[in-house]
Amino acid sequence: MTIQLGLPTRGTDGVPTVPDGTSLTKKDFTSDQEVRWCPGCGDYAVLAAVQGFLPELGLRRENIVFVSGIGCSSRFPYYLDTYGMHSIHGRAPAIATGLATAREDLSVWVVTGDGDALSIGGNHLIHAMRRNVNLTILLFNNKIYGLTKGQYSPTSNVGAVTKSTPAGSVDHPFNPVSLALGAEATFVARTMDSDRAHLTEVLRAAAAHRGTALVEIYQNCPIFNDGAFELLKDRDQAEARIAHLRAGEPVRVGSGDAAQVVVRDTTGRLAVVPVGEVTDEQQVIVHDPSDPDPSQAFALSRLDDATMQHMPMGIFREVTRATYDDAVRAQVDEAVERAGEGVSLDALLRGKDTWTVDGTRPGEVEQTLEGEVTEGPTAAAGDALVQEADEVRPE
Amino acid sequence: MADMSTTPLTQLDRVVIRFAGDSGDGMQLTGDRFTSDTASLGNDLSTLPNFPAEIRAPQGTLPGVSSFQVHFADHDIATPGDAPDVLVAMNPAALKANLGDLPRGATLIVNSDEFGKRNLAKVGYTSNPLEDGSLVEAGYQLHALPLTSMTVEALAPFESLTRKEKERAKNMLALGLLSWLYSRDTAGTEAFLRAKFGAAPQILEANLTALRAGHAYGETTEGFAVRYQVAPAPMPPGTYRTITGNQALALGLVAAAERAGLHLVLGSYPITPASDILHQLSALKRHGVTTLQAEDEIAAIGMALGASFGGALGVTTTSGPGLALKSETIGLAVSTELPLVIVDIQRGGPSTGLPTKTEQSDLLQAMYGRNGESPVPVVAAKSPTDCFDAAIEAARIATAFRTPVILLSDGYLGNGSEPWSVPTVADLPDLRVSFASEANDLDGEGRPVFHPFKRDPDTLARPWAVPGTPGLEHRIGGIEKADVTGHISYDPANHDRMVRLRQAKVDRVAATIPPLEVDDPSGEARVLVLGWGSTYGPIAAATRLVRATGGHVARAHLRHLNPFPADLGEVLRRYDRVVLPEMNLGQLAMLLRARYLVDVQSHTAVRGLPFTAAELAQVIHEHLLALAPEEVSV
Incomplete structure (x- = not known):
């Protein structure tokens, strides 16, 4: 049986908006704190994009909360003049889940990094996504630990030489998009720190999504992993490598003579082939982020590898599923409503089985003390009195 | 029939x-x-x-x-x-x-x-x-x-x-x-x-x-x-029911939230012997209770803390191994100075230990099991029915002082039951709290401003400003904050001041707790038996046994383990000998010796079972004998 809960549908439903005719600006979302990332850090661009985008939501500033974990990117909340909590390593999704469930009227954002979200906080991330809590999670992926000064992260490539892997990393990396799809996230996207227009477009869709929206943001660390995404930032290289995912359109890479297209080959796998080699148009993959079956989105996420030869960017998945926080609130609201006026804490405390004592009665038998060594109940105490069967009742 | x-x-x-x-x-x-x-x-x-x-x-x-x-x-x-x-x-x-x-x-x-x-x-x-x-x-x-x-x-x-x-x-x-x-x-x-x-x-x-x-x-x-x-026992007039400690504790949390005017949000992960509280509260949605079964102990307390940030009474329930996992988040709650109640139904340890047996061995974990100077008020329930009152007291301290509070019960109290004289809700303590709603300070230029770490001069509590309140937008977190403004601060003098302020705030809880009640009917006792938590029953029965044979012994029981009641040192020094039975290797005894320089006599057992009255009576007799051999008949 499907229960019609009449739940809200947009990510920001239920969050108070600014009065009609007024609007906020980027400046309203900029705190008085000095931003302390390294010069050239990709985080600056993301911060500017988020500060620039938030007024567009039309929400009251006081109803927006940013929760972060630990790491360079997790300093984010300090620079936004909203409510915020810079929490502990990896735990932001859990804290945000409690907050979002307790407060329907808040727009809750999580800011996290590849180490924070995928290593120490991996458990909380996957469970937030499977529950589909109404959160927007910005996962800054720079494929390195920055704040601890340059150790490899769970997204670093095999062979990555870092401070803790002088002989090269032997760890197989996570693909955050594949992971999110595996955890059945309802909104999964990938974007780039330096592509302001694309980042904003993805943020807009993520904020509108009701449920957990995971946004992986490729972000350059100029100190410990500079140029990690250079192949995707160089105009010509990017053109040849990035597959922009657009709903209803074939998935393409490159243009002109070098144009390629993603097809499902005879083995059922996805392959990238020159447009000219396509024999059957039916084989061409048309992107459908709303497909309830996540397998095609997952297959697209696997086109990416360490060489970045083909890099899908954009919204992989965007489907509707009841959110955890809405469902939790609905159960409570329904129970409260059904109980109506009849609910009484006094009655709850009394429970079902009570008895009443309306006066004190003297004990009739000489008392033995707890812990006193006696020889069985017959020798315990008192006079044996023969009585007619006479039930003792509480008064 | x-x-x-x-x-x-x-x-x-x-x-x-x-x-x-x-x-x-x-x-x-x-x-x-x-x-x-x-x-x-x-x-x-x-x-x-x-x-x-x-x-x-x-x-x-x-x-x-x-x-x-x-x-x-x-x-x-x-x-x-x-x-x-x-x-x-x-x-x-x-x-x-x-x-x-x-x-x-x-x-x-x-x-x-x-x-x-x-x-x-x-x-x-x-x-x-x-x-x-x-x-x-x-x-x-x-x-x-x-x-x-x-x-x-x-x-x-x-x-x-x-x-x-x-x-x-x-x-x-x-x-x-x-x-x-x-x-x-x-x-x-x-x-x-x-x-x-x-x-x-x-x-x-x-x-x-x-x-x-x-x-x-x-x-x-x-x-x-x-x-x-x-025959029926003479009991004070009232309406009675039987109740287990875990049931009483769950009801105490609901009552506390009601008296505080707050939404109760429980984040919990199943663990013996605490799971019953999760079950009880999950069935109380009609009372507006929200329960979240988390993916692990850490998420459970994280959810509770997130709810507290949002203005709810956040609670998490667990047992010893879970408390260990929650340590870092308790530290975050200490740093962010948000109300939070952490319930530990203690069981035999270390590690998995004896999941279904009782012990009192998490006291030092509750007191000190975190990094940094991280003071947390600790209260303990003494009997199954007392779990109700202890839960209310924990919530009172948490909300009034904006602090995490650890509430200690144990497997014996949690599963044990006894008759309970059911209280009337209206007679319970008034725990109403007020959220910050407006600027509380002036900036350098004399303009009104909100400072999230400007404290109440009496309690030293900081304002509880919940998201959704216009003009009070602020950021909190685990990084050290500047006194008053709450901005990030690495200043050495500020850190020293904040560490002392957080300790002073917890110390000030003592001003709101009653003097220690001492049961010394003859007034001639030279030996005081002190206890905390579930040893209450066995100690009470043991002192009755000793008194029945003419022995003079005084008895007192601690509800508050941090801070201690203000007069505890004076009470301890009033007696020639202080005997302290504990189901651990002497954890409270160590705290008392360090704090009051009193030569507390520890009696310990960790068998997973409560003390027997006879065993404790024997221990008390031995101490009476040691003090005054000629006066005691054993």
């Missing part, structure tokens, strides 16, 4: 019965029902369930024995009783596992059907103790009854039930017999069975039939020379 019995009736003042059987025999249910029927008779009572961690350990083995002890009396009692007067043993394992606890003269009611060769061999009996005379020689009053076959016979008319299904009702037959023997009315149990098996009329009738058959057997048999009656 009409009573046709003509067996002579003997009046007793108190009885301890232990029901023991295989973990699948339904002994916990039998004990629960006997307790309920006893409570409605007006006896004072106290119970001690004792069961293995395995859900169904191999049948008929010693590790699979589950027992339920109930102590009931016509007067005020404090413990589940040191030793059973009556043991109901459903199989050889239950007999063997419990016999050692029985005093000479105790009554044994044993299910002889289970004493076949195989079951005897399973527990190492080479001859059948029911037949070889050993039990009678040892002075026990043995009643070997074929409870299984009596049940099957009584259920013969139920043709649709298998033999196995019929056998399953043998606990009801035993309950019926015990109800007859101790003059309990079974109407409550009959109503309970009707509610439980209403949907399965055959099973319901079978259980009722077995229950009545047990009672009828008692009426007709000549095997029992006397039956017993325990």
Whole structure:
């Protein structure tokens, strides 16, 4: 049986908006704190994009909360003049889940990094996504630990030489998009720190999504992993490598003579082939982020590898599923409503089985003390009195 | 049930019965029902369930024995009783596992059907103790009854039930017999069975039939020379119910939220012996309670803290291993100065330890189990019913002082039950809190500004400004914050000041707690027995025993472990000797010695079971003797 809960549908439903005719600006979302990332850090661009985008939501500033974990990117909340909590390593999704469930009227954002979200906080991330809590999670992926000064992260490539892997990393990396799809996230996207227009477009869709929206943001660390995404930032290289995912359109890479297209080959796998080699148009993959079956989105996420030869960017998945926080609130609201006026804490405390004592009665038998060594109940105490069967009742 | 019995009736003042059987025999249910029927008779009572961690350990083995002890009396009692007067043993394992606890003269009611060769061999009996005379020689009053076959016979008319299904009702037959023997009315149990098996009329009738058959057997048999009656206990007027510690604690949290005007949000991860609180609260949605079963202990407290940030009463419930996992988030709550209640139902440790047994060994973890100077108020419940009041007190401190508070209970309190004089909600403490709503300071240019770490001058609590409040937008977190403004600060002097401020805030809780109550009726005591947590009952019973023999001993019990009551040092110094029993290796004793330089005498045991009154009485006697050998008769 499907229960019609009449739940809200947009990510920001239920969050108070600014009065009609007024609007906020980027400046309203900029705190008085000095931003302390390294010069050239990709985080600056993301911060500017988020500060620039938030007024567009039309929400009251006081109803927006940013929760972060630990790491360079997790300093984010300090620079936004909203409510915020810079929490502990990896735990932001859990804290945000409690907050979002307790407060329907808040727009809750999580800011996290590849180490924070995928290593120490991996458990909380996957469970937030499977529950589909109404959160927007910005996962800054720079494929390195920055704040601890340059150790490899769970997204670093095999062979990555870092401070803790002088002989090269032997760890197989996570693909955050594949992971999110595996955890059945309802909104999964990938974007780039330096592509302001694309980042904003993805943020807009993520904020509108009701449920957990995971946004992986490729972000350059100029100190410990500079140029990690250079192949995707160089105009010509990017053109040849990035597959922009657009709903209803074939998935393409490159243009002109070098144009390629993603097809499902005879083995059922996805392959990238020159447009000219396509024999059957039916084989061409048309992107459908709303497909309830996540397998095609997952297959697209696997086109990416360490060489970045083909890099899908954009919204992989965007489907509707009841959110955890809405469902939790609905159960409570329904129970409260059904109980109506009849609910009484006094009655709850009394429970079902009570008895009443309306006066004190003297004990009739000489008392033995707890812990006193006696020889069985017959020798315990008192006079044996023969009585007619006479039930003792509480008064 | 009409009573046709003509067996002579003997009046007793108190009885301890232990029901023991295989973990699948339904002994916990039998004990629960006997307790309920006893409570409605007006006896004072106290119970001690004792069961293995395995859900169904191999049948008929010693590790699979589950027992339920109930102590009931016509007067005020404090413990589940040191030793059973009556043991109901459903199989050889239950007999063997419990016999050692029985005093000479105790009554044994044993299910002889289970004493076949195989079951005897399973527990190492080479001859059948029911037949070889050993039990009678040892002075026990043995009643070997074929409870299984009596049940099957009584259920013969139920043709649709298998033999196995019929056998399953043998606990009801035993309950019926015990109800007859101790003059309990079974109407409550009959109503309970009707509610439980209403949907399965055959099973319901079978259980009722077995229950009545047990009672009828008692009426007709000549095997029992006397039956017993325990009169109602004099209790202060009021409405009473029986309640376990975990039930009381759950209700205390609901009541605290109601009195604070806050939404109760529980984040929890299942763990023995705390899960019952999660179950209880999950069923209270109609009271506006939100429960979130998290993916792990860390997420559970994270969710609670997130809810607290949002203006709810955030609570997390766990046991020792879970508390260890929550440490870092408790530190975050200390740093962010948000209200949070962390409930630890202690069990045997370290590591997984003894999940179903009791211990008091998390005190130092609660006090100090975090990085940095991370002071947290700690309160402890002393009895099952006191869990209700302790929960309210924990919530009071958390909300008034904007701090995480650790509430310590333990497996003995959590699962144990006793009669509870049900309070009226309107009489409970008023815990109303106010959220910050406007600027609370002036900036450098004299303009109104909100400073999230500007403190209340009395409590040193910072304002609780919840998201959604316009103009008070601010950021909190685990990084050190500047005093008053709450901005990130690495300034050495500021850190020193903030560390001291957080400690001072917790210290100020002491100004809001009552002086330590000392029970010293003669005023001549030189020995003070101090306790905390669940040793309350055994200590109370032990001091009664000592006083009955003319010994002078004083007694006090700590509800607050951090901070201590302001007069604790003075009380300790008032006595020549302070004796402190603890179910750990002397954790509170160490704290008191360090804090007050008093030579506290520690008495410790970590057997997974509460102290017995006799054991503690002996300890007190020894101390009295050491102080004044000539005055004490032992």
